Amino acid sequence: MAGTEWKPTACILCECNCGLEVELGGEDGRHLVKFRGDKRHPASQGYACEKPHRLDHYQHGRDRLTSPLRRRKDGTFEAIDWETAISEVAARLANVRDSWGGDTIFYYGGGGQGNHLPGAYATATRRALGSRWRSSALAQEKTGEFWVGDRMMGVATTRADFEHCDVALFIGKNPWHSHSFPRARVTLKEISQDPARTLIVIDPRRTETAELADIHLQVRPGSDAWLLTALLGVLVQEDLVNQAFVAEHTNGADDVLAVLRSVAVAECSARAGLDEGLVRKAARAIGKAPALSSFEDLGVQMNHHSTLVSYLHRLVVFLTGSIGKPGTHYIPTTMIPFATGASKQVSPVAGAPIISGLVPCNLIAEEILSDHPKRYRAMLVEAANPAHSLADSKRMREALTALDTVVVIDVAMSETARLAHYVLPASTQFEKAEATFFNFDFPKNTFHLRPRLLEPMPGPLPEAEIHSRLCEALGAVTEADLAPLREAAELGPEAYGQAVAEAVMGDQRLGAQAPVLLYRTMKLPETLREGAVMLGLALRLAMKEGPSLARAGFAGDNPLAVAKSLFEAIIASPSGVVFAVDEWSDVLRRIATPDRKIQLALPDLLEAWRALLSEAADVRDSAFPFVLSAGERRSFTANTIIRDPTWRKKDADGALRINPEDAKRLGVGSGEQVRLTTKRGSALVRVELSDSMQRGHVSLPNGLGLSYPTEGGEKATGVAPNELTASEDRDPFVGTPWHKHVAARVEAVG
Ligand SMILES: Nc1nc2c(c(=O)[nH]1)N[C@H]1C(S)=C(S)[C@@H](COP(=O)(O)OP(=O)(O)OC[C@H]3O[C@@H](n4cnc5c(=O)[nH]c(N)nc54)[C@H](O)[C@@H]3O)O[C@H]1N2
Ligand SMILES: Nc1nc2c(c(=O)[nH]1)N[C@H]1C(S)=C(S)[C@@H](COP(=O)(O)OP(=O)(O)OC[C@H]3O[C@@H](n4cnc5c(=O)[nH]c(N)nc54)[C@H](O)[C@@H]3O)O[C@H]1N2
Ligand code: SF4
Ligand SMILES: [Mo]
Numbered sequence: 001m002a003g004t005e006w007k008p009t010a011c012i013l014c015e016c017n018c019g020l021e022v023e024l025g026g027e028d029g030r031h032l033v034k035f036r037g038d039k040r041h042p043a044s045q046g047y048a049c050e051k052p053h054r055l056d057h058y059q060h061g062r063d064r065l066t067s068p069l070r071r072r073k074d075g076t077f078e079a080i081d082w083e084t085a086i087s088e089v090a091a092r093l094a095n096v097r098d099s100w101g102g103d104t105i106f107y108y109g110g111g112g113q114g115n116h117l118p119g120a121y122a123t124a125t126r127r128a129l130g131s132r133w134r135s136s137a138l139a140q141e142k143t144g145e146f147w148v149g150d151r152m153m154g155v156a157t158t159r160a161d162f163e164h165c166d167v168a169l170f171i172g173k174n175p176w177h178s179h180s181f182p183r184a185r186v187t188l189k190e191i192s193q194d195p196a197r198t199l200i201v202i203d204p205r206r207t208e209t210a211e212l213a214d215i216h217l218q219v220r221p222g223s224d225a226w227l228l229t230a231l232l233g234v235l236v237q238e239d240l241v242n243q244a245f246v247a248e249h250t251n252g253a254d255d256v257l258a259v260l261r262s263v264a265v266a267e268c269s270a271r272a273g274l275d276e277g278l279v280r281k282a283a284r285a286i287g288k289a290p291a292l293s294s295f296e297d298l299g300v301q302m303n304h305h306s307t308l309v310s311y312l313h314r315l316v317v318f319l320t321g322s323i324g325k326p327g328t329h330y331i332p333t334t335m336i337p338f339a340t341g342a343s344k345q346v347s348p349v350a351g352a353p354i355i356s357g358l359v360p361c362n363l364i365a366e367e368i369l370s371d372h373p374k375r376y377r378a379m380l381v382e383a384a385n386p387a388h389s390l391a392d393s394k395r396m397r398e399a400l401t402a403l404d405t406v407v408v409i410d411v412a413m414s415e416t417a418r419l420a421h422y423v424l425p426a427s428t429q430f431e432k433a434e435a436t437f438f439n440f441d442f443p444k445n446t447f448h449l450r451p452r453l454l455e456p457m458p459g460p461l462p463e464a465e466i467h468s469r470l471c472e473a474l475g476a477v478t479e480a481d482l483a484p485l486r487e488a489a490e491l492g493p494e495a496y497g498q499a500v501a502e503a504v505m506g507d508q509r510l511g512a513q514a515p516v517l518l519y520r521t522m523k524l525p526e527t528l529r530e531g532a533v534m535l536g537l538a539l540r541l542a543m544k545e546g547p548s549l550a551r552a553g554f555a556g557d558n559p560l561a562v563a564k565s566l567f568e569a570i571i572a573s574p575s576g577v578v579f580a581v582d583e584w585s586d587v588l589r590r591i592a593t594p595d596r597k598i599q600l601a602l603p604d605l606l607e608a609w610r611a612l613l614s615e616a617a618d619v620r621d622s623a624f625p626f627v628l629s630a631g632e633r634r635s636f637t638a639n640t641i642i643r644d645p646t647w648r649k650k651d652a653d654g655a656l657r658i659n660p661e662d663a664k665r666l667g668v669g670s671g672e673q674v675r676l677t678t679k680r681g682s683a684l685v686r687v688e689l690s691d692s693m694q695r696g697h698v699s700l701p702n703g704l705g706l707s708y709p710t711e712g713g714e715k716a717t718g719v720a721p722n723e724l725t726a727s728e729d730r731d732p733f734v735g736t737p738w739h740k741h742v743a744a745r746v747e748a749v750g
Contacts, residue, residue: 008038008574009450011052012114012429013638015438016179018044019575020052022453030454032056032430040575043439043446047183050635050649057647058428059454062709063413065425066459077423082461082469089422090473092405093129096378102130103348106364106376109136109384112641115429116437118382118409118463120336120515120533125380125467127512128476133347133367133376137389139358141298142339144307144734147355150341152314152599154592155331156356157339159440160293162187164327167198167289171224171313172299172740176208178633180297182441188212198285202227203299205629205657205699206692215282220273221627221697222741225305225612228312229260230268230276231283235319236260238280240287245321249588252601256315259609271617291327292320298631302740305612307733311605318598324587331590332440333548333580335447336537348374352735360735361390362727365399378405382463383426385640387416388706388720391737392680392727409466412643415707415720425460432462433530443583444552448576449534451527464530468516477513477520485521496522497564500535524571534570539563541579551581604733624743628678630721631702631739632657643706645717654704654718655688658746659695663687668748676700677745681723684749698746700724 006021019041023034032055039046068085069077080088096105107126110119119136126134138146146156162168162181168191175184191197192212201213202224210216219227235241236257246253269276286292294317300309316322323329343354349367352360359367364386368376379400387396393415400406400419408420417423430453439446456462461469471477481503488499500518504511518532542549542562549555554566569577593599636648645652656676658668668674670689675682676698685700693699705720721739729738 004034006036007453008040009430009453010041010114010436010448011048011055012058012112012434013051013055013641014179015113015436016044016182016184017114017436017438017448018048018052018182019448020048024453030059032059032453038575041446041448042444042576042578043182043441045183047186049179049185051638054636054642054647054649057644058642059430061412061643063643064411064428065413065417065423066457067425069423071421085422085424086469086473089407089424090470092421093378093380093407094474096404097129100377101374103132104374104377105129105131106359106367106379107131107134107382108364108379108386109382110134111136111436112383113438113639114436115383115434117433117435117530117533118426120537121464121467121519122380122382124476124513124515125470128471128474131380133359134357135359135361135364137361137384138339138356139735140361140390140737141301143355143358143360144301144731144736145296145310146339147342147353147734148307148310148314148602148605151602152318152593153331155590156341157440158317158323158329158331159442160295160329161291161327161442162191162293162295165191165289165291165293166196166327167200167285167292169200169202169286169292169294170209171202171294171296171309172301172303173295173297174203174207174209174299174633175295176212177635178297180295198289200282200285204694204697215278215285217274217278217282218694220694221629222304223272224300224303224309225312225609226268227272227274227279228309228316229263229609229613230265230272230274230279231286232260232312232315232319233263233265233268234280234283235287235316237265238284238287240284241319242321246319249321249591250318250598250600251595252599255601255606256319259606259613263613286316287320289320289322291325292317292322293328294322299629299740302631302737304738304741305608306731306736306738308605308608308612311602312609315600318600325584330442330582330584330587332442333445333545333582334440335437335541335579338437348372353733355734360730361386362730362735362737364390365392365395365727368399368402369395377403378407379403380407380409381416381420382409385410385414385416387419388414388640388722390727391722391725391729391739393720393722394681395727396722409463411460414640414643424466426466427456427460427462430454431456431460432464433528435531435534443581444578445580445582446576447570447579449528449531449570449573451525451574462530464515464519464533468519471513471516476509477516481510481513481517482520485517489521489523493564497535497560501560528571531571535563535567538566538570542566545580548580548582548586552578554579621743624678624745625696626744626746627697628676628724628742628744629697629699629740630725630742632699634701637701637703639703640706643708645706645708651688651701652717653686654701656685656719656746657690657693657699658687659693659697660689660691662695662698662746663689666746666748673749675747675749676719676724677747678724678726678742680726683719683723685719698744
């Protein structure tokens with residue numbers, strides 16, 4: 001349209017962070033009024049779903065924080081100025097450090113779906129305090145997958161090339177709504193419409209993705225381990241294993257094949273509630289596929305046997321040789337090493353495994369509510385809402401209340417912020433430069449540093465500024481450290497890079513403060529200031545991934561020079577830049593186990609598998625005859641990023657989906673209220689009758705139940721799912737929750 005000024009940014013509502021172009025308007029020119037997909041974004045290429053059109057509800061949320069807040073004794077908050085806030089927060093955290101040790105200061109969050117720079121700056125604050133333990137949402141979804149991946153491949157994550165696959169397999173994943181790979185709906189439709197390609201969906205619900213599928217395995221909730229065993233059994237018993245691949249690239253196949261030769265496919269299918277013929281059909285499609293891509297997500301990762309299922313899923317991938325060629329799985333080059341396996345340490349109180357550096361979310365309350373001398377005493381929460389998003393909200397509230405000091409950095413008055421001693425207001429993701437590290441594409445991978453769209457509003461500050469001020473108040477960075485770098489910056493980028501490198505390499509204290517040094521002294525356009533930390537990350541990448549960067553045009557023998565050219569490209573590309581180009585032949589070379597082979601036999605998981613196969617059929621507690629999936633992704637859900645309930649065009653209060661026969665038996669009609677009860681809590685909720693649900697299975701959306709200011713005062717809309725979940729219901733290996741499988745009762749009311 002003539003006269004429209006489109007500004008590049010990104011959607012912040014899911015990990016894809018599609019490139020967007022936005023038109024600003026409204027009375028003050030600060031409203032995000034029009035959106036379109038940004039064709040120049042290398043990954044999303046103009047794609048966007050329906051959600052970003054509502055982003056102004058995030059930018060202009062009525063509960064946005066405008067000033068630092070301090071909690072009074074009576075629980076209410078008073079506004080304080082930044083100087084007071086920073087000096088008091090620094091003093092309180094320093095006091096916790098000096099009294100009980102810096103390792104009792106726990107850090108949670110660091111980024112949501114679209115903002116990962118806070119986490120990068122927070123490393124400086126954490127180091128200044130000697131804080132050691134941390135966690136984030138990843139430790140309630142992906143750590144089982146990381147743990148298994150790391151042990152099998154020496155690499156925690158793989159992704160898959162759905163765009164070019166012959167067979168696409170989704171296990172407990174509804175990408176039509178949840179996306180997780182670029183342009184998901186375009187790719188799903190292409191696969192669905194091509195008679196030569198096969199889409200297989202494993203989901204108890206007939207989801208939007210399942211509607212497009214060639215084969216929908218409508219599994220009985222929580223029985224995926226049985227189904228995957230049946231699929232694997234067919235692969236082995238019908239001679240569909242890729243023997244050449246297994247011989248060349250794997251180890252331990254004998255132990256696995258021994259189990260699979262004798263499994264009873266018919267019985268395992270029946271345990272999964274499925275017709276054996278359909279399971280065989282799916283297994284044959286998988287086994288015969290020239291190129292298989294697959295993706296497991298929350299439907300299995302937050303469910304019974306989740307880590308075992310992650311293992312069985314990988315067995316499907318490796319026994320069919322579905323890695324390392326186009327249309328299959330790959331190991332991407334990522335901007336940061338965001339996923340790793342288990343560390344040698346365990347958490348200080350519960351002795352829980354630390355995977356990817358993270359304490360299992362379901363154990364955080366236990367780590368606090370204890371008299372152990374090393375229990376956590378303080379918590380710094382940033383860009384996350386654990387009082388709402390972690391299992392067992394009641395217990396999380398109790399834990400947060402038991403801490404000496406809770407500091408929350410957020411844009412809005414979240415459920416967690418309400419429990420803090422200090423709330424520090426952050427600028428929104430459109431008022432500062434932001435970036436995401438969740439791009440996993442291949443062979444080309446993208447990075448997008450978005451310049452800010454809007455002048456910051458007075459009051460809130462970007463996290464980079466908040467952490468810099470905290471580190472300065474803690475005495476970790478002084479003016480004397482900064483002055484020489486400022487001088488070097490005047491001499492030009494060459495001299496500056498050299499001076500920073502010398503400062504941080506020669507001195508551990510300054511090395512820990514690199515994000516602050518860069519942010520405070522680098523010369524950058526105002527709209528990109530928070531991007532300063534990317535120079536450090538670019539250098540790390542240049543030292544580690546030289547060939548991939550070189551193929552993307554960032555070549556050279558000197559990592560500092562490579563980092564500089566990559567950084568300059570990032571700064572100069574407001575719609576994103578391709579930073580790494582890989583080759584399919586790189587993938588298997590990235591296997592990092594000691595013998596460079598994929599380890600198929602993991603003894604503890606094989607044992608758990610054998611135990612499963614000898615288990616009697618499970619009996620359901622008659623007091624809780626339903627299985628509740630607590631936290632489904634729908635067309636207008638986005639975790640708790642948008643708090644204003646009116647952003648939802650449909651399903652405003654997040655109905656409980658239930659099979660019409662079940663509803664009839666209970667005597668409830670469409671739109672009526674029911675009481676939903678679990679062992680942990682009870683809630684009233686409106687029902688939506690949906691024949692996409694199987695009998696005995698009900699589902700609630702995620703991100704509902706947020707309190708929001710209305711004319712008549714604060715009001716919560718919908719049910720907060722974790723009022724109904726329990727922290728002890730978790731995976732025995734890595735502690736991930738069973739949110740998709742909560743025993744529940746549904747009763748008519750009124
Ligand atoms: N619209 C939207 N998109 C999002 C998000 C959002 O909030 N809203 N959040 C983002 C985030 S943080 C994540 S982690 C991803 C998650 O993305 P998904 O994992 O796709 O999301 P869910 O809807 O939670 O769960 C997926 C499916 O699991 C199924 N399921 C339930 N029980 C079982 C079972 O026993 N077996 C199997 N096989 N499946 C089962 C459900 O029916 C559901 O269709 O989505 C991302 N994208
Ligand atoms: N029962 C159940 N629970 C679940 C799930 C489920 O399926 N079922 N899903 C889980 C999953 S997969 C995930 S990923 C988690 C997500 O849960 P969390 O990791 O807690 O993340 P969000 O709910 O997205 O909360 C993000 C917070 O960041 C704030 N924010 C937004 N922009 C900024 C910014 O620029 N700076 C700062 N400092 N803050 C900002 C928002 O106001 C919000 O308070 O929820 C989990 N919880
Ligand atoms: S797919 Fe995700 S990032 Fe892209 S427009 Fe939709 S919600 Fe936003
Ligand atoms: Mo997530």
